[in-house]
Amino acid sequence: TRIIMGTASLNPLWAALLFPLVFGVPMEEVTSGESVASRLPEGCRRCCDPEDPLSPISPYIVPEVRPYINITILKGDKGDRGPLGTPGKSGKEGPRGDRGPQGTKGDKGQAGSPGSPCQIHYSAFSVGRKTALHSSEEFLPLLFDRVFVNTDGHFDMATGRFVAPLPGLYFFSLNVHSWNYKETYVHVVHNEKAAVILYAQPSERSIMQSQSVMLQLAQGDCVWVRLFKRDRENAVYSDGMDTYITFSGHLIKPEDH
Incomplete structure (x- = not known):
């Protein structure tokens, strides 16, 4: 059975990494009754398999690798404070509070001047x-x-x-x-x-x-x-x-x- 490596759809970096893993390992003989498809190494496919790697019958789907970015090191300086917004409507008047403690007695005031007889x-x-x-x-x-x-x-x-x-x-x-x-x-x-x-x-x-x-x-x-x-x-x-x-x-x- 002819084995074709699925490196055509990979970028050159992934192809260089997978190449020795696939070809450096000797293949075992297929025993009678065993399916050739079940013995294929991961990442290989048969020449008769569909070209779409996302097909449900594809034996291997290469995961998409996305770069990780630490956003904490990209945080900028704190911006200026924005303008004051329009005041909202006044809320309902709350209940009357308890009467406070009695204050200290004030000093006695000075006597006023005597009134005139006409008063x-x-x-x-x-x-x-x-x-x-x-x-x-x-x-x-x-x-x-x-x-x-x-x-x-x-x-x-x-x-x-x-x-x-x-x-x-x-x-x-x-x-x-x-x-x-x-x-x-x-x-x-x-x-x-x-x-x-x-x-x-x-x-x-x-x-x-x-x-x-x-x-x-x-x-x-x-x-x-x-x-x-x-x-x-x-x-x-x-x-x-x-x-x-x-x-x-x-x-x-x-x-x-």
């Missing part, structure tokens, strides 16, 4: 009388001998008059106890004019009487109480121990400038 926005007084009073003339001022409240001394105890510290709306109230069988006739006076009247007819029973009013006052206006004497005896009752007569007032709203 006063309050005024109040409440006074009382423990002794009874009979009118001995046509108009008799009602004086008081006890102070409950008198902010900044706006009520003058010597004259029985409240002097408005600034213009605005004020509220006043008067309470008295009538005397048995005597008339009770009292005025709440704005400057020199009676604003409201408290009156009780003579009766065998003494009773508590009250009167209240709101007045628009200018700065320096006065509000006070007086007894008014007519044909009958006029009096207010007290026992010298308890307070039966009270006069009170306070600023509701200062006038806007």
Whole structure:
């Protein structure tokens, strides 16, 4: 049987390497019953075999040898940083975090400068009388001998008059106890004019009487109480121990400038 080496399809380097391996080894005689094809050395073919080395009946397929390249030695230098991209949309608001620990207390600040009198926005007084009073003339001022409240001394105890510290709306109230069988006739006076009247007819029973009013006052206006004497005896009752007569007032709203 004629043996043809399959070196025609190989490059010269592979042919030079395979040539001594094929022809340097003596061939054994083919024993009876053995197939010549089964005894062929690898890399040999018969002259009747197909020329296509990739054919399924080809006894030997030469593997393709590819060169190995180590890419780690070919890595270049690090490039420059690229431009900043467009910011993305804001995400959903997260849950509120826990309250942090309480901080240390700060130093006490310095006191501010005193305000001017025009910045006063309050005024109040409440006074009382423990002794009874009979009118001995046509108009008799009602004086008081006890102070409950008198902010900044706006009520003058010597004259029985409240002097408005600034213009605005004020509220006043008067309470008295009538005397048995005597008339009770009292005025709440704005400057020199009676604003409201408290009156009780003579009766065998003494009773508590009250009167209240709101007045628009200018700065320096006065509000006070007086007894008014007519044909009958006029009096207010007290026992010298308890307070039966009270006069009170306070600023509701200062006038806007």
